[in-house]
Amino acid sequence: MDLHVSLAKFDDQLMCAGCGGNSGVSYLHHRCVEVHERAEDEEYVRLTRVRGSSVTSELVPSKGSGNPSDRRNGVRIAFDCELCQRKYWLNFAQHKGQTFIYWTPILEEPPTLSASSG
Numbered sequence: 001m002d003l004h005v006s007l008a009k010f011d012d013q014l015m016c017a018g019c020g021g022n023s024g025v026s027y028l029h030h031r032c033v034e035v036h037e038r039a040e041d042e043e044y045v046r047l048t049r050v051r052g053s054s055v056t057s058e059l060v061p062s063k064g065s066g067n068p069s070d071r072r073n074g075v076r077i078a079f080d081c082e083l084c085q086r087k088y089w090l091n092f093a094q095h096k097g098q099t100f101i102y103w104t105p106i107l108e109e110p111p112t113l114s115a116s117s118g
């Protein structure tokens with residue numbers, strides 16, 4: 001399930017995909033950033049994850065890596081909302097010369113997200 005990205009009307013503030021914020025204010029917190037570096041249709045992707053002071057980088061199979069892009073590079077940022085308690089990835093997916101931005105719910109947390117709070 002992909003959700004559209006919404007910004008506040010006056011200050012370009014990113015709004016929660018779950019509750020839309022409250023009176024034009026959102027309370028979203030970044031938790032983890034993932035960079036998926038992949039040449040077109042490569043079998044493996046370089047996945048670099050930053051969470052707090054922890055950084056990991058590994059070559060993993062593209063399939064099942066969480067890369068938002070089906071064929072190339074992708075970036076995703078985990079957010080949680082102080083208001084509705086929901087958790088989402090904000091995805092940036094490259095497809096040819098186009099970049100798509102959308103939310104996806106975090107249904108099951110990978111261990112790297114639940115290791116510490118932030």
Ligand SMILES: [Zn+2]
Pocket residue numbers: 016017018019020021081082083084085086
């Ligand atoms: Zn919310």
